[in-house]
Amino acid sequence: MKENIWSRMLNLDRRWIFLCIGVVCIVPFFLPFGLPVIPTAHVISIFDYIENLGPENAIFISFDFDPGTDPENMPMAVAVMRHAFSRHIPVFFTANAPLAQGMLESGFAYVTNPDAQEYFHVVSWQEWAQYREQGITGRDELQAAWEADGNVLPENASGWVFEGRDFAKLGYLPYFALAILGMTSSIASQYPEDMNGNPLIDMPMLQEHKSLRDVDLATTFSGTAACMWWVTYAREKIGLPVAFGVTAVSATDYTIYIQSGQLVGQMGGLRGAAEYEVLLQNAGYVEKPDRAFIGMDVQNAAHLLIFFFILLGNIAYFAGGFHKKGVLLKGRR
Amino acid sequence: MYTTIGVWVAALFTLAIYSFLYRENPLYRLGEHLVVGISMGYFIVVTYTQVLKPRLIDPIANDGEYILLIPALLGLLYITRFFPKIAWLSRYPMAFIMGTSMGVGFPLAMKASVLRQLEATILPLYQSGMPWHSVLGNVILVLGTLAALIYFFFSKPHKGPFFGTGSKIGIWVIMIGFGATFGFTVMGRISLLIGRIQFLLNDWLGLIN
Numbered sequence: 001m002k003e004n005i006w007s008r009m010l011n012l013d014r015r016w017i018f019l020c021i022g023v024v025c026i027v028p029f030f031l032p033f034g035l036p037v038i039p040t041a042h043v044i045s046i047f048d049y050i051e052n053l054g055p056e057n058a059i060f061i062s063f064d065f066d067p068g069t070d071p072e073n074m075p076m077a078v079a080v081m082r083h084a085f086s087r088h089i090p091v092f093f094t095a096n097a098p099l100a101q102g103m104l105e106s107g108f109a110y111v112t113n114p115d116a117q118e119y120f121h122v123v124s125w126q127e128w129a130q131y132r133e134q135g136i137t138g139r140d141e142l143q144a145a146w147e148a149d150g151n152v153l154p155e156n157a158s159g160w161v162f163e164g165r166d167f168a169k170l171g172y173l174p175y176f177a178l179a180i181l182g183m184t185s186s187i188a189s190q191y192p193e194d195m196n197g198n199p200l201i202d203m204p205m206l207q208e209h210k211s212l213r214d215v216d217l218a219t220t221f222s223g224t225a226a227c228m229w230w231v232t233y234a235r236e237k238i239g240l241p242v243a244f245g246v247t248a249v250s251a252t253d254y255t256i257y258i259q260s261g262q263l264v265g266q267m268g269g270l271r272g273a274a275e276y277e278v279l280l281q282n283a284g285y286v287e288k289p290d291r292a293f294i295g296m297d298v299q300n301a302a303h304l305l306i307f308f309f310i311l312l313g314n315i316a317y318f319a320g321g322f323h324k325k326g327v328l329l330k331g332r333r
Numbered sequence: 334m335y336t337t338i339g340v341w342v343a344a345l346f347t348l349a350i351y352s353f354l355y356r357e358n359p360l361y362r363l364g365e366h367l368v369v370g371i372s373m374g375y376f377i378v379v380t381y382t383q384v385l386k387p388r389l390i391d392p393i394a395n396d397g398e399y400i401l402l403i404p405a406l407l408g409l410l411y412i413t414r415f416f417p418k419i420a421w422l423s424r425y426p427m428a429f430i431m432g433t434s435m436g437v438g439f440p441l442a443m444k445a446s447v448l449r450q451l452e453a454t455i456l457p458l459y460q461s462g463m464p465w466h467s468v469l470g471n472v473i474l475v476l477g478t479l480a481a482l483i484y485f486f487f488s489k490p491h492k493g494p495f496f497g498t499g500s501k502i503g504i505w506v507i508m509i510g511f512g513a514t515f516g517f518t519v520m521g522r523i524s525l526l527i528g529r530i531q532f533l534l535n536d537w538l539g540l541i542n
Contacts (some may be wrong), residue, residue, distance in 0.1 A: 018354045025523070025530050029541045066372075071528020072521060098379035099372060170385050175430075181437060193387065229506060232438065232445040248521035252514045259474075260453030262445065270524035295527040302523045 006320025009312065017309060023303045027194045028297040037289075037296050039275040042258055043273045044266035046219070046243045047279045050083050053216055055139040058090040058209040060218040062230065063107060064176075066099040069223030069247050075273035076245035077221040079280060085111070085120045085159065086285045088139050090205040091167045092187070092215070096176035096226045101195070104169065104217075118158045118286055125163040137204040141291060158285075163196075171195035175221035177229040184238050184251035207313050212240050217264065221245040227254070229260055239290050245272065344537040357438050454478050477506040 039047070053059065061080055065073040071222060084091045093108065095101040112122045127145065131137075136145050143160055147153075161167055170191045173179040182190040188201050200206050207287060209215055212234055219244065220227040227244050234240040241264050244254055248269025259261045267273055273292035280286045317323060349364040389405055392398040407429060413422040456471045483496060484503030491500040534541045 015355060016416065021523075021526070025526055026534070029530070029534055071526070071531075072524045098376040098383075101379055102375060102381070173381060174380070174384055176435075177438065194384070228445070232441045236441050236445045236449075245488060247513070248517040251517045252510065255448060258455070260449045262449055269520050270527065271520065291531060295531065298527050298530070299520065299523055302526075303519070306519060 004320065006316040006322070010320065010322065020305060020309075021302060022332075024301045025298050027103075028183060028301045029279055030245050030292070032297045033300065035297060035300055037274045037278050037293060039279050042255075042265045043267050043275040044279065045273055046080075046267065047276060047283075049085070049217060049243070049264050050080065050089065051086070051242070052285070053087065053089045055088040056208075057216040058092065058205060058214065059084055059216060060092045060212075060220075062094045062096065062218065062220040062222075063100045063104040064096040064220050064222035064224070064226040065103055065247075065258040066097065066223065070103060072247045072269050072273070073221040073223055073245060073272050074107055074110075075102065075270065075290060076150055076267045076276060077103075077111055077219075078111055079276040079289065079292070080106065080221075080245070081111050082118075082120075082158075082204070082218050083276075083280060083285060085161050085166065088159075088166060089297060090165070090209065091257070092205075092209075092227070093167065093169045093171070094179075096170040096222075096229070101172040102227060104171065112161070114154065114157075117156050119156065121154060121157045121160045123160055123162045125182065125196070125203075128165075132202075132204075134202065135220065137165065156204055165205055168200060168203055168205060169195040170200075176226070176252075177233055180212070180233040182239075183238070213238050215240060219243045219245065223247045223250070225250075231257060235262055243267075270299060271272055340536050344533055347533060351529075396457045476502070 040202055050059070052213030058279045061077060061084070062078060063073075084162065093104050110116070112120050114121070114304075123146065128142065131145050134145075136142050139162075142162060142165060144255050145330060146162075148157065152318050155249075171194070179190045188206060194200055194203075208225065209262055218234055220230045222244070223246070227250075228248060230240075230242045235242045240333070242262070243264040244257075245267040249272070251266065254263070256267055258266055267276060271293050274289065274296045276278075277289035277293045278284070281289050299313055344502050346364045346367065349360040352358055380446075388402055393401055403524035407426045410422045410426050413419045420424040454475060456475060458471050459468050464495065480502035481500050482503070484491075484507065486496070486500075491497055531541075
């Protein structure tokens, strides 16, 4: 078939498209459009659920993803962690795989990095041992005693987080589905110690929440079907409320579980994380949204470009007569 | 200093991986192989420190919990896969895992993924006081589910008003589902690129906040 502009368009070297996407994904970082991100019902329901919890409750944040989906899953996990820490809700951190444990460490380090703004200052298990010996384990009395001893919260910090009182890093266990099942009877039976080797049984948050039956919500951030373990082994067995933060690719797969009432809500991809960041800002927990929100401008620009390319490809396809079967068979490379 | 070295290594390997977009090259392959190798190394270290040492080696060595030797031996049987003459022994731990997973997981998985979904599809199409969009949503949900199921019913030819029209509607329902998944997939892939660009521009080059 004779070469013309339409056939050249359809046979464009894909590297030009990669280059265009690359440029479009860089420019908005320097020239942001500031398009609004409006939270959707599925994300608001997770936020509202956590908003109604307090120091007497407890949640699980399960890092069930590896570095391959870090840009999507990490902002969600970080946003929920900030929300829980701000409300002094005790958090159990788990991971379903060795690499996921690395993600747990990385996410926790991000939220508790003293060089960052609005970070949470960690007080390790050993640092507040003397208060435990005095029987001070309640959240408010512990903070009051800690500050009364001259400990001052740094200016750029949002609050204290006490290991064993506000959080416990449980980490990875093999055959994690069975670990979830075991935790429906006893968390300490599955995790006698936390990742740092601290005895879990002595931790006040574990004494108040001995099994998943005493926990109020499990949030799982996953790039695979591993998130379903929480529904299968915890939601269906003991009725534990579960919320998902999943990659955009899997978002449609799990929407049906919201409709069936098996999920509190779901964050889908970077967009879901950005929505949660906006909710945190609107509620006054953070001054400005984090990485996911910034990425949404880029996302919008890239989507517009892809939309433009799809449109252009279709115009070339029909204008060049490629929709006629004979032409397609003879001419198109 | 170690952080700076780490950031530089990560940045250079990010660029090495993206060099594949131009063409396949040795730098890309080096990056690809290192990802697999380092991931496996990390996997082994975490498994040893988090699982093997505290749950097997220490209890046996310090507390004399010799009963743990039974699962340890069962686990070691996996290694017999590498020796053809005794490779059949590796079927025992596999059979144990398969049997346990099926026994424990099947009833709950059936409940979570089949029965609950069935229950969610058995809806009242209309109740007094129900807003019109809920009625419409329920009708679409029930008819859409039935149409998609008809499309996958192969015991009757897809002809006539019920099977013919039903399967055609079913194709549309499935295509709409695929379309939504494709849209989300595009978003997901761009998100991964955004994550890497944020790392390069912020952590590596310090050009953005």
